[in-house]
Amino acid sequence: MAEATRRRLAERGLTKGDVLEVARIAGIMAAKRTSELVPLCHPIPLDAVEIEFELIDADQVGISAEARTQARTGVEMEALTAASVAALTIYDMCKAIDRGITIENIQLEAKSGGKSGDFRRSP
Amino acid sequence: MAEATRRRLAERGLTKGDVLEVARIAGIMAAKRTSELVPLCHPIPLDAVEIEFELIDADQVGISAEARTQARTGVEMEALTAASVAALTIYDMCKAIDRGITIENIQLEAKSGGKSGDFRRSP
Amino acid sequence: MAEATRRRLAERGLTKGDVLEVARIAGIMAAKRTSELVPLCHPIPLDAVEIEFELIDADQVGISAEARTQARTGVEMEALTAASVAALTIYDMCKAIDRGITIENIQLEAKSGGKSGDFRRSP
Amino acid sequence: MAEATRRRLAERGLTKGDVLEVARIAGIMAAKRTSELVPLCHPIPLDAVEIEFELIDADQVGISAEARTQARTGVEMEALTAASVAALTIYDMCKAIDRGITIENIQLEAKSGGKSGDFRRSP
Amino acid sequence: MAEATRRRLAERGLTKGDVLEVARIAGIMAAKRTSELVPLCHPIPLDAVEIEFELIDADQVGISAEARTQARTGVEMEALTAASVAALTIYDMCKAIDRGITIENIQLEAKSGGKSGDFRRSP
Amino acid sequence: MAEATRRRLAERGLTKGDVLEVARIAGIMAAKRTSELVPLCHPIPLDAVEIEFELIDADQVGISAEARTQARTGVEMEALTAASVAALTIYDMCKAIDRGITIENIQLEAKSGGKSGDFRRSP
Numbered sequence: 001m002a003e004a005t006r007r008r009l010a011e012r013g014l015t016k017g018d019v020l021e022v023a024r025i026a027g028i029m030a031a032k033r034t035s036e037l038v039p040l041c042h043p044i045p046l047d048a049v050e051i052e053f054e055l056i057d058a059d060q061v062g063i064s065a066e067a068r069t070q071a072r073t074g075v076e077m078e079a080l081t082a083a084s085v086a087a088l089t090i091y092d093m094c095k096a097i098d099r100g101i102t103i104e105n106i107q108l109e110a111k112s113g114g115k116s117g118d119f120r121r122s123p
Numbered sequence: 124m125a126e127a128t129r130r131r132l133a134e135r136g137l138t139k140g141d142v143l144e145v146a147r148i149a150g151i152m153a154a155k156r157t158s159e160l161v162p163l164c165h166p167i168p169l170d171a172v173e174i175e176f177e178l179i180d181a182d183q184v185g186i187s188a189e190a191r192t193q194a195r196t197g198v199e200m201e202a203l204t205a206a207s208v209a210a211l212t213i214y215d216m217c218k219a220i221d222r223g224i225t226i227e228n229i230q231l232e233a234k235s236g237g238k239s240g241d242f243r244r245s246p
Numbered sequence: 247m248a249e250a251t252r253r254r255l256a257e258r259g260l261t262k263g264d265v266l267e268v269a270r271i272a273g274i275m276a277a278k279r280t281s282e283l284v285p286l287c288h289p290i291p292l293d294a295v296e297i298e299f300e301l302i303d304a305d306q307v308g309i310s311a312e313a314r315t316q317a318r319t320g321v322e323m324e325a326l327t328a329a330s331v332a333a334l335t336i337y338d339m340c341k342a343i344d345r346g347i348t349i350e351n352i353q354l355e356a357k358s359g360g361k362s363g364d365f366r367r368s369p
Numbered sequence: 370m371a372e373a374t375r376r377r378l379a380e381r382g383l384t385k386g387d388v389l390e391v392a393r394i395a396g397i398m399a400a401k402r403t404s405e406l407v408p409l410c411h412p413i414p415l416d417a418v419e420i421e422f423e424l425i426d427a428d429q430v431g432i433s434a435e436a437r438t439q440a441r442t443g444v445e446m447e448a449l450t451a452a453s454v455a456a457l458t459i460y461d462m463c464k465a466i467d468r469g470i471t472i473e474n475i476q477l478e479a480k481s482g483g484k485s486g487d488f489r490r491s492p
Numbered sequence: 493m494a495e496a497t498r499r500r501l502a503e504r505g506l507t508k509g510d511v512l513e514v515a516r517i518a519g520i521m522a523a524k525r526t527s528e529l530v531p532l533c534h535p536i537p538l539d540a541v542e543i544e545f546e547l548i549d550a551d552q553v554g555i556s557a558e559a560r561t562q563a564r565t566g567v568e569m570e571a572l573t574a575a576s577v578a579a580l581t582i583y584d585m586c587k588a589i590d591r592g593i594t595i596e597n598i599q600l601e602a603k604s605g606g607k608s609g610d611f612r613r614s615p
Numbered sequence: 616m617a618e619a620t621r622r623r624l625a626e627r628g629l630t631k632g633d634v635l636e637v638a639r640i641a642g643i644m645a646a647k648r649t650s651e652l653v654p655l656c657h658p659i660p661l662d663a664v665e666i667e668f669e670l671i672d673a674d675q676v677g678i679s680a681e682a683r684t685q686a687r688t689g690v691e692m693e694a695l696t697a698a699s700v701a702a703l704t705i706y707d708m709c710k711a712i713d714r715g716i717t718i719e720n721i722q723l724e725a726k727s728g729g730k731s732g733d734f735r736r737s738p
Binding site: 276322326347352354 | 386391394395398399402406407408409410445446449450453454456457458460461462464465468469470471472473474475476477480485488490491
């Protein structure tokens with residue numbers, strides 16, 4: 001995003017509310033509805049979803065989402081959906097001042113458990 | 124995505140179904156629910172949502188989504204949501220063979236009409 | 247349905263509640279969500295949905311659903327969805343005593359207005 | 370449906386997309402939301418939903434839906450909902466050329482497991 | 493509510509339908525969607541929700557809702573949501589004749605099981 | 616609520632997040648889904664929903680919700696739903712330390728426009 005946008009976001013200076021808190025809630029709520037959005041995704045009783053934001057350089061916001069369950073199926077789709085909707089929410093709340101924001105690199109970083117085994121993205 | 128994944132996707136060789144057709148439907152359905160996902164987004168009666176896919180290089184799938192309405196408010200969030208969920212659906216249907224797929228550059232290309240004026244991304 | 251089922255339904259003698267009233271509410275609520283269920287259906291602001299039941303012969307319940315809107319698009323899908331979900335609800339509430347119930351002949355009887363013109367089913 | 374409709378559907382000659390693939394996705398997604406539609410239906414973690422289509426005679430499409438779960442409650446409502454919404458989707462996508470299509474005989478064919486015991490429709 | 497409203501409600505004399513039966517269904521359906529409404533609420537597979545109404549004095553309707561599950565997490569939010577939406581539904585169906593109705597004292601009466609222990613409201 | 620709860624809420628000292636901001640978002644999102652919750656409520660394109668909180672005495676939080684639309688139908692149900700779900704969310708986020716919180720007096724304060732005329736609650 002533009003540096004001016006990131007500055008106002010960090011200072012909570014956007015009129016529509018606390019952008020990152022709204023994005024966090026939006027991401028958590030979207031994670032719970034992943035199986036309604038992604039057609040072949042199983043409904044899974046999530047135990048927890050956590051979303052964290054990090055201010056990177058002068059013009060980026062990093063989003064990390066983590067999902068946990070005790071079900072037999074993986075929950076990477078829940079985490080990716082949480083991150084995507086959190087990013088869309090940031091875009092929505094900043095678009096009045098910065099339409100050029102880009103959402104980049106939504107990807108699985110690491111996964112453990114589940115029948116398909118562990119995964120860790122190679123650097 | 125890996126070239127092998129893109130090849131199987133293009134040949135409709137994935138066991139879970141026609142990936143791009145499922146992703147297209149998922150994106151259209153998600154666009155209609157944008158205001159349920161993005162907290163401060165207005166509910167808007169969409170007139171049309173169109174999603175197109177393009178095979179780019181040997182290892183990418185391009186997704187373009189377009190939304191139209193006659194309402195006074197813009198529908199860029201609907202188009203961005205459609206593209207995001209279409210991409211998540213492709214990931215979901217390919218993840219059994221390729222967990223490393225990355226969703227890149229979800230961004231507004233162009234917008235016309237609406238009270239905030241026209242927008243065209245500079246190259 | 248079996249005659250015994252219809253008899254208990256008519257006498258409001260089923261333990262789960264007033265079957266036809268529950269089915270009526272379920273049908274109305276489903277009509278409002280038609281565009282979430284049928285992928286290429288436009289979201290339409292419904293003005294009214296009405297569902298009526300008729301006891302036919304000794305072993306049938308007739309369901310008629312009517313939807314009205316002032317939008318430019320037709321609402322036959324809303325009426326058909328209302329009737330379908332009302333029927334599924336009757337099945338659900340009677341299935342403990344009669345699993346053999348069949349839902350027959352969900353069809354458009356008549357339509358007026360809309361850009362596609364009027365329709366009346368020929369006898 | 371009219372024979373001309375069935376012919377175009379079989380040849381994938383309808384402009385709105387691959388009708389049966391869209392109907393399949395719609396049915397699967399509806400099955401996951403059965404408990405939101407049918408008021409007294411329990412929310413059940415579905416393990417699988419499968420929908421198959423069969424071209425019957427010259428003017429019919431057969432739809433069979435199967436649902437599986439490891440929960441204690443039956444999932445016949447999920448299968449019936451999947452079949453109903455798949456049928457409604459076919460109607461929606463063909464209605465521009467054939468408003469007279471009828472949805473017939475939505476019924477439970479067979480069920481095994483669950484506290485209410487097995488069921489097989491008598492011929 | 494006004495005594496006249498309560499009288500008509502008790503006599504099922506309101507034109508929009510059987511108010512308490514509609515409110516009961518609305519409450520049950522809302523309970524199943526609690527985790528979609530309350531952001532940090534876990535999705536829980538409810539075993540049962542029961543709603544009962546009691547005519548109190550000449551101008552009140554008492555609503556009691558009870559939720560049960562075998563999950564590890566409590567379901568007081570599901571019961572409170574059921575009661576709230578049942579009350580909102582009564583308001584909606586009576587508002588044409590009585591806009592002054594107040595919803596009072598939505599509260600947890602008792603809870604047993606769950607990791608947080610038992611609770612019983614002190615008189 | 617208990618004074619200790621109100622104090623921690625005011626100091627943003629609850630571990631689950633900024634309670635009032637989460638409640639505000641929950642209320643706004645619920646308002647947009649009112650017609651899915653209240654069976655006979657029309658789907659209405661909301662123009663705006665605003666929720667404000669006020670710390671009253673030492674043990675209360677006041678919630679006021681306002682909804683606006685240009686549709687012909689009233690939006691008091693949307694405002695009441697917003698307030699109810701905001702209150703439920705506060706309960707949910709404080710219940711670990713205070714199960715005895717009561718939600719009191721959900722009521723329409725004032726309404727203008729709409730075919731049923733203006734309303735202002737008499738003191």
